[in-house]
Amino acid sequence: MISIVIPVYNEAELIQQQISLLKQRISKQNYIEEIIVVDGGSKDKTLEIAASIEGIKLVQSEKGRAKQMNAGAKLASQEVLYFLHIDSTPPENFDIYIIEEIKKKNLAGCFCMKFRSNHPWLLLMSWFTKINHKSCRGGDQSLFIKKNVFEEIGGYDETYQIYEDNILIGELYKRNQFTVIQKWITASPRLYHKVGFWKLQWVYIMIYFKKWRGASPNEIYSYFLLKLK
Template identity: 50%
Template sequence: MSAFEPNISIIIPVLNEADYIAKVLLCIKQNACANHIKEILVVDGGSTDATPSIAKAHGAKLLYGKKGRAAQMNLGAKEASGAILYFLHVDSLPPKDFDRSIANAVKEGKMAGCFQMRFNSNSRFLKFFAWCTQINHQICRGGDQSLFVDKNLFFDCKGFNEQYTIYEDNEFIQRLYKRVPFTILPSTVTTSARRYEEKGMISLQWHFGVIHLKYYLGARPNELYAYYQKYIAV
């Protein structure tokens, strides 16, 4: 694969993200190198705000699918024409030359991986958990760190499990860890601390930890979602 081939399909699932979609699309354009990105697919799950029109105005290809991040990302992967899939949350901003880092990693035979992460916050509490993202262990992974994966590998792994309304990123990444060596790239994505600021940092991190524990103890997808609805979504 040539380093200058536009082989990356960026997939961004959205639902009522008018406040964030322009920021991430502008960041992609500012931080990408020429010719690496083949397309940006924004997969909308039924937004009732201006998200779709803003995405179109910034040059993204808009797809419409059923609500649910796993289903939306699977749709994006199915429609993608690039050899590399890069899944990006709408409130996570990729680092400078992120596309070159991904393309070079794949050229070296690294089939799946992510970036390290930092929050747009000066909180020491959040800085600690961001620091943990440099550790190459599946417990330290999450969708906010973004994810690149060879498209053939993605489909060999059956994609995201749409039974998971939440935890879909973690569940899929854990399957990737079992299939191939997982790569942590040295640069960092910058993700929003909005949920922590809204819900309380310690409280929200505690509930995320409980969800991790429930999953490892065998909780079913609907049980994880019920806990999320009770303690996080409220």
């Protein structure tokens, strides 16, 4: 069975719709034991709306996606964790695909990801997510992982306020323990629209380069905040 962990912060406009879509994509066999929503101190009505949604466990945590996802993982009751961003929607029967991989001893992985956009660059970036290489990975693609593997790694590195997904996924690639399910999860391009397609992509490339050059978590986060102003 699977425990889903979803970190949220100020997502009042999205949370009800996205949880509803998520539930619709669970298979008839239903391998989902629980949906854990971890709020990082939202200032809008996210908590109020989340509390009204049937069938979820609502948890509060310090702000920071790594901290929130770790908090959700600690409370998860099942052996398989599935981390999902609130603006990403997995494919139909996603729970079956995850369990099939676990049965094949693939203990961690993600789905291919496409943006809900026809922008040529985002279509190209979506195509690259089919490739099983760590440079093609990102949090919007979601992550399933056996809980014992997650705990062995030490969970998400809470010193990172951005790039935390890539740090954990990098550890999985070191262990040759990562698979890409060739089914499509869809993600919102809202940050690209807000910041600008080319500007945001350049920021992501520079973050990758800075991490490769040995930049600290604080340096990476400061750069990200500066460039998104």
